[in-house]
Amino acid sequence: MGTETRLSLRKSMTTAEKQPFFEDAAKQKTFKEAMPACSFYMNLGQPPVQERRAEALGVENDVTMDNGPEVHDDASRCVGEPQPEPVQMAHISNRLEVMEALGEGGYGLVHRVRDRYTGVSYACKFQQPEASCSEATGASIITEDEYLRRSAHPHVIRTFGLVSRPNNSTKGVGLLMELAEGCFVYHCRESMPAFSKSWGYVHQILQGLSYIHANRILHLDLKPHNVLVCKASDGSAILKIADFGLAVKLPGDQLGVMLPGREVCTHNYRPPAAMIAGSSKVSVTASTDVFAMGCLAFFAFSGGHSLLKENYKEHVLAASAAGRVQKLLDEKLALRAKQCLRPNHERSQPSQITFVSKCVRATCRERETVPALLVRCQLALENLVRT
Structure with missing residues (x-):
């Protein structure tokens, strides 16, 4: 240099x-x-570091899969790659x-x-x-x-x-x-991404989330406002997860931490357990980000519509007393899918609804892991190419 x-x-x-x-x-x-x-590297146009095979972080059952993102430390830098x-x-x-x-x-x-x-x-x-x-x-x-x-x-x-x-x-x-072009909220609402692009956006966010989890960090505030949009040299959108103000580092070999429920995620992206806990502490794991990821995926699929609205908290509290939180979430997904998912893609809506439903589960153990969601997303993209 x-x-x-x-x-x-x-x-x-x-x-x-x-x-x-x-x-x-x-x-x-x-x-x-x-x-x-030290000095700082001025060229923002350098290519990203290539991902290598590494074990990705599982959730509560400590399941791991290959093909996860690289876990970086000072000794594992790629030789010759700018940092x-x-x-x-x-x-x-x-x-x-x-x-x-x-x-x-x-x-x-x-x-x-x-x-x-x-x-x-x-x-x-x-x-x-x-x-x-x-x-x-x-x-x-x-x-x-x-x-x-x-x-x-x-x-x-x-x-x-x-x-x-x-x-x-x-x-x-x-x-x-680095300076981004804007946030995903406005990009998604203004450009109304095509069906294939919306799956591509979800795939990008999942890749970033997988990398974060592999480094034993929980984001805990995943939402459209915290996903930034940068432009590639060909003009395509590159999504980047930002704003780690609520993030926590998992200590040692633990899979979760205890936090007050009100400090977990923004209101309409908060898992039911955290919503019910309120000021009391609740277990927070990688599955907490998965719930928010499901809400974020619905936002991408629908072109900027929220899955859970303002009355989400009071409905969850009422459903909790009756033991029907999961039924509430399923009903909300079915209703919002009918209202917001674009009718010209009715043939493909089931894959979108299934993806979101695998994330938006009442209990953390029922939610899919990020590696499993990546596989599901990749299959959806491959099916789009075939058709």
Whole structure:
């Protein structure tokens, strides 16, 4: 890599500016790991790292299958393949110019930023600037960087490290990411993807989710707003999973963690067990993402319609008391499929409905694994080619 594309960031934060990160041992460790003395890779157009055979993470019954995504660590990089490098923690005013706002999440405000030296634009997620925002948000952005800094998959958003605003608060921390064209919500609703394309989109998201799970990370907020759309050189859409603000790392060899139900997924993508649990803790596993994946697949198949609507919570709570949650989900799927799936594809609707139903199950053990869903999706794509 020549000097024209490899520019070092040598400007360090002062001791006073670092102080908020050292309030406890955990933040200190995170901060040190987040600011290696290195430059960052400027060329966003490099080809993705090739996937290799590896075991994919199963769910509760610990089933594994071959052909899963590669699990990356420092020792398993593909020789000769370019890798994104973290940006040294540096003042954003020294290198990057903050431009217009792109969007807003639960704890992050995303802006477009431009590199003054190269003219390259990125997306940068900052903590919400309001004073009422929790200090934990700064730590969440740092944690998100830890989860994503080694990611090298074409369907997971790429990150380039942490930057900071010139102040004495963790609220100045930002996560630098590749700039996307938009999110899947607007792409799906505006372009009304053809039947074959909608299966292709689901396949892309599943590939990214399989990679995340293989790295023992649960996303826990999979929804159309958190799937970004980038453009390939031929103009086709490349979908990338983003926003790991609610993600958790599975400890050791455990297959799940316990979290309050209200902290799991966005409302209309939340599994019934988490919805019923409310503020009480509930077991969260890879199958939690599978439930949300089913709702997301319905969104793609229907051209931008939600499977579960505003009254989902009250219906689940009522059905739980009567012991008929699964019947409720089946009824909702049948009704929404009739309302939203396009009539000119009636012959192919059963495969779509079956796929969604394999994900949207009341209990986690009834949901298919991501590897099994990938096989189901690949078969659907092959059938489309034959016909």
